[in-house]
Amino acid sequence: MSSNKIYDILATVSDPEIPVLTILDLGIVREVRLTDGTDDVEVVITPTYSGCPAMDYIEVNIRAALQEHGLGQVKITTVLSPAWTTDWLTESGKAKLKEYGIAPPVGSADKLSLLGEKTEVECPRCGAKNTKLVSQFGSTACKALYHCRECLEPFDYFKCH
Numbered sequence: 322m323s324s325n326k327i328y329d330i331l332a333t334v335s336d337p338e339i340p341v342l343t344i345l346d347l348g349i350v351r352e353v354r355l356t357d358g359t360d361d362v363e364v365v366i367t368p369t370y371s372g373c374p375a376m377d378y379i380e381v382n383i384r385a386a387l388q389e390h391g392l393g394q395v396k397i398t399t400v401l402s403p404a405w406t407t408d409w410l411t412e413s414g415k416a417k418l419k420e421y422g423i424a425p426p427v428g429s430a431d432k433l434s435l436l437g438e439k440t441e442v443e444c445p446r447c448g449a450k451n452t453k454l455v456s457q458f459g460s461t462a463c464k465a466l467y468h469c470r471e472c473l474e475p476f477d478y479f480k481c482h
């Protein structure tokens with residue numbers, strides 16, 4: 322099996338917290354290593370944040386998806402450095418987040434920490450930038466809760482790192 326085919330299979334594995342996102346959209350798959358002459362594969366991933374409970378599900382789902390497609394031993398290696406940042410989210414991933422009603426991360430993660438997270442978050446429903454942070458913690462630790470002053474709707478902002 323080619324590594325392209327492996328990526329096709331990985332593209333069917335979604336994030337348990339935000340099911341519209343695949344693990345490729347999240348940018349957590351670092352590398353796929355195939356062992357010549359066998360059906361064994363090693364998948365190198367970087368978790369979105371350490372201690373994220375969703376990561377256990379993601380590992381189980383990666384293994385299940387690959388073995389369903391006839392792969393043999395599936396080894397999952399977790400690499401913590403360099404750490405995942407929202408910069409690794411793909412453009413299509415950001416678009417899917419917005420469609421799902423979650424504001425995608427704004428700007429570069431490096432810049433954010435320098436500016437002390439003073440960001441203009443756009444409302445995913447009406448596109449207004451007149452929004453207000455309600456709580457640093459939304460429905461999960463990865464999201465903050467915002468309120469739109471234009472359409473008056475609350476929404477989640479994907480803020481992890």
Ligand SMILES: [Zn+2]
Nearest residue numbers: 444447469472
């Ligand atoms: Zn709005």
